[in-house]
Amino acid sequence: MNNYTAPTRRDLIRAGFAGAGVIALDRFSPALFAAGEPDDATIPFIDPQPIDPKRPMVKWQDLRDWITPQPEFFAVSHYGPAHVSTDGWKLRAEGCVRHELEWSLDQLRSRPKKEITATLECSGNGAGAGFMGAIGNARWAGASLADLLKEAGVKPEAIEVAFWGADSGKEKIRNKEYEQNFARSLSLDDANKSDVLVAWEMNGKPLPAGHGFPLRLIVPGWYGIAWVKWLSRIEVRDRRLMNRFMARDYVTIRGHRNGQTIEWTETSVGPLNVKSLLGRVSRRADGSVRITGAAWSNQPIIRVELKIDDEKWVEVELQQQSEAPHAWTFWSYEWKNPPAGEHVLVCRATDAAGRVQPAADDDVIKLKQTYWEANQQYPRKIRL
Ligand SMILES: Nc1nc2c(c(=O)[nH]1)N[C@H]1C(S)=C(S)[C@@H](COP(=O)(O)O)O[C@H]1N2
């Protein structure tokens, strides 16, 4: 693999998971980089990034908040948002289980509550210039999925767990139409990870209707497609679900060079890839320029580098959230004595698995045929 550089112990210490010396930031750190500097002036990007201003999205050049403000949190629904009435509402567990179970919302809420801060990114984020802010970081709370599965008793023949949403629509499969509910599945191992939640809270409040009220799945480290909203049924299965969202639509087709030939593979969209984006560029009182952004992956981020014009890559400072390994990491860089004129800035992240965010002309992106999983570096232009 040409993108691999093994993280050193120094990298790991710096990233905060091999030893002491890391300051744990407040979980709700409201304004990590603006703190104490209310007057720094935003320098706008001059390359167009045409985002519909009415569509909730992260506005990168205003990026300040580690927890994404609710009005900026994107929403995606394939069949339109479901409006679920909680009268008589129950979550069911069925399929390859010893006991088919049902829980009311009150029964779920009386279980031990787990809270996790995790970043949710749509796998289509970054695939087109108008769709760059389909990401957000929130504090989610709910019950452990592993505990619910344990209570229902998973039978030995089970291999995966499917999560069914209350929303449905017509799907055409081999020339025939079928009414289908939204559904995604996870392998038993992935479903039993301790941080997978059936959540009823987002940032301390009941889930908003558009984000899955009353219940959704939280799958830290996975693309949004796995985070099933309006969750109504947990089905333990002895064979793989191969619906639109597992095997037809949310599929990435990539080419891999093997000597003179290219081999093509189709894989289901799954865990997050390593990625970073530039957020805000601002002028400080002393004339220097501050560049901030975010980085995320399904592994902790150990390094983010910045390239200014044709200079060498330089390392930026990470504000690692050691308590929240599946939340995005904010970073910043102080550019002293920046020359006037136009500049191109680009960042790239490296994660604890040693994966480096690819450039747009690296094979892993260049030979990607489909829209999803667009984690390439994204250069931005400014004028000073
Ligand atoms: N039931 C259901 N869950 C769903 C979807 C959907 O259409 N229906 N969309 C998925 C996709 S593609 C994404 S990116 C996330 C978006 O979550 P959000 O709307 O809370 O931002 O929800 C996922 N969960």
Ligand SMILES: [Mo]
């Ligand atoms: Mo998505």
